[in-house]
Amino acid sequence: MAESRVVLHFPKDLLDQPVTSTAIRRYDLGFNILRADITQDQEGLMVLGLVGEPANIEGAIEWMREQGVRVQPLEQDVVRDDERCTDCGACIVVCPTGALAMDAATREVSFDAEQCVACGICVPVCPPRAMSISF
Ligand code: SF4
Numbered sequence: 001m002a003e004s005r006v007v008l009h010f011p012k013d014l015l016d017q018p019v020t021s022t023a024i025r026r027y028d029l030g031f032n033i034l035r036a037d038i039t040q041d042q043e044g045l046m047v048l049g050l051v052g053e054p055a056n057i058e059g060a061i062e063w064m065r066e067q068g069v070r071v072q073p074l075e076q077d078v079v080r081d082d083e084r085c086t087d088c089g090a091c092i093v094v095c096p097t098g099a100l101a102m103d104a105a106t107r108e109v110s111f112d113a114e115q116c117v118a119c120g121i122c123v124p125v126c127p128p129r130a131m132s133i134s135f
């Protein structure tokens, strides 16, 4: 079993279609909805954790792409600019998942994209704007 966190962008004409539920059923996957929104452009946005056999996850992603959904790995959309980060620690207290954490010995702040759920809370609290979300 594996988990893959992906960002799904649905064009307007797919908003009322059961694309995600069909993919999950067809490929025998579990899922966690981490975030769901309609963007300003009336595009549907969903951050999803897909759980299952790696080949099935790949199959579901491929099938959703064929239906017209844009699918990207979450790590491509939530990024920290390490050059900008000053290790101030302001983000650590707000991050709900521990994706941002300080090393007790070095006082360096690390970002673990695997634990990130793309909530976006860290973006406005980061003084040098090192954290960004591109959706
Ligand atoms: S987007 Fe949310 S979960 Fe991800 S690092 Fe920022 S605060 Fe943590």
Ligand code: SF4
Residues within 6 Å of the ligand: 080, 084, 085, 086, 087, 088, 089, 090, 091, 092, 100, 109, 125, 126, 127, 128, 129, 130, 131
């Ligand atoms: S708030 Fe920004 S600058 Fe401060 S530790 Fe977090 S990512 Fe780095």
